[in-house]
Amino acid sequence: MARAEKSIIDSKRKNIFNTIVNDLLETSSESEDEIYHLLAENSDSDDDTLLERIVKRCKTTNISKDYMKEVLPEYTAEEFIKEFPISKKLFDDLVRKYELSDAYAYLRPDKRLPAALNLSVFLWFAGHENCSFNDLSERFNLPKSSISRVIYRIIDFLQGMKDEVIKWPKPMEKQKSAHFFGSKFGFSKAMGCIDVSHIGIYIHLPPHSCGDYVNPKGNVTLCMQAVCDERNRFIDVFVKHPGSTHPNQILYNSPIYENISTLCEDYYLLGAACYPCSDWIITPFKCDDEVKSYDKYFNLQHMQAHDIIRCSFCMLKQRFKQLKYCKLRSLEKLGNFVEACCILHNLSLGDNLLDITNVTDDGYINNVESIEPDINDRTRMLICEEICKKISNSEVA
Template identity: 50%
Template sequence: MAVFLWFAGHEACSFRDLSDRFNISLSTVSRMVNRTTMFISSLSPEVIRWPTEEKKQDSALFFTRKCGFAKAIGCIDGTHIVIDPPAERKDDYIDRKGNITLTMQAICDANKKFINIFVGFPGSSHDSWVFQNSPIYQKLSSYCGDYYLLGDSAYPCTQYVITPYKDNGHLTAAQKNFNVKLSSGRVAIEHTLGILKQRFRQLYYCKLRGSRKLCHFIRACCVLHNIANESDLEFSPEVLIEERAENECGETSRGNSVRDAICMDLPPRQQSRSIP
């Protein structure tokens, strides 16, 4: 476990570095990392779980207080893990920044814990494409019920994923207010992914080879992230796709209706007064 944690916690750490530091052979290092990775990854169904009804209500209360979204239970976003060039289909893994990456779709709750992850698509894949081909996409109607997730403009606006209005230069004051409040709530997933990569800096540039091994390692890091967060204080209020796609990006009229209803219910932003 010490070998695995040192490897996961240091950016660009190689097996040779581990071999020298722990005075063990390269083959032993490889076996240790692989075995520990597979074991921790196998715990994901028990550790990375969709919230219970009680936890949904806690998360909804958090987002209500934070940004006014009364039925939000989490946030969704994608991130890229830089990897060494694969032996085949290298061009598929080049992301928009020109890096060779693997994508991870993550959903977090109010406590910055992962409640669902999906890893494995090459870096050139758009977040919307990854989402619509992930296992969670067809299960959102039963998983969310009356609740929904908050996402950015890369995702289609549906009944279960609320996204900002696209700024075409003609947004109303209410729609601009909606976008600002959604952004302030959706920042939870940005924080969660940032904490994950700071804890396990190998995720900035993972030196493992093979997509299967990489996926299990990323999943193992997410499992450890949730376990580490177990000791943190749970959220306290005092502290503070059912329809088919109607267009090419997957947005639905029901999703737009839900977004419009939320937009109308949000209180307007208070204008800051200038000091004379």
């Protein structure tokens, strides 16, 4: 008799469970595939535990919508960018684009979370150094599993814009950049600057590869190689190598290196001393007792011009503070997240809402020298002579 009663109770529990699951399918903003994924993730849980998570999912959806309706619209422009590191205008533009994207169209049209909420979750995460998935879950009243999927969706959405936002300059743009670097620093054919910054990461690494990610400062990082123009706009970004990798090796393995002569044409990039000097990457003279006075002046001008890339890194990390110590747990997603932040950085240039006064890039490492000899010093010598002539002419005048 006891066994029969238990069977009846189990049958009733199963019916209740199925009813709530079906209700979730009717009311949740997630697609059916994602709901089934949620159930599969918790297949080892007993019915009570799983039901508790499902009920929480149902309840929190409405709370998060209230936040978007009642809190976000009340922010002033200054308050908005303090919490979400882009302007309200850009935010609205991105919301409209996301609503029209394939990624958003894939979700259930009648029950999906608002596009603005998706973007808000991502931006809050990107803009706060100490933010974690737990913080986001509490702030936006969403389960952690939804938080991760929202962030990854927005990363994919932004990466779809990469080719139109982070792109190599056209001939007229190169000419404009060269005019800037020539008139201000004496580098009449410079079209931009190249360097590496380190992104702090918090991730469980296999024991055999942990050391690979420890940079010269002793921090666990991922390397970001970037090229920027005179406006601090990133024109190329490459994020893949662990923190111990020398910038030379990152350059040699980056997509731009194979075609650098074609990409630069008659122009060149200004690079730090960590690179070997060549026709397309101009580095400073090595600092030793034999450096001549004109060479020292060349190095001074080079340093001031090359500071543009350091400033770009500072702007990026001041706006997207999560890059100082990123908490995403997938190396692939980490690289994609960095690129997504660079895309938003480019789109945000000119908003004049970012204060980088006295801001430094903790991920930048000074005094790294090239591990290989210079490839070609001819172009650098010609540039140095050109700068020296300008000094002589100005002194005569």
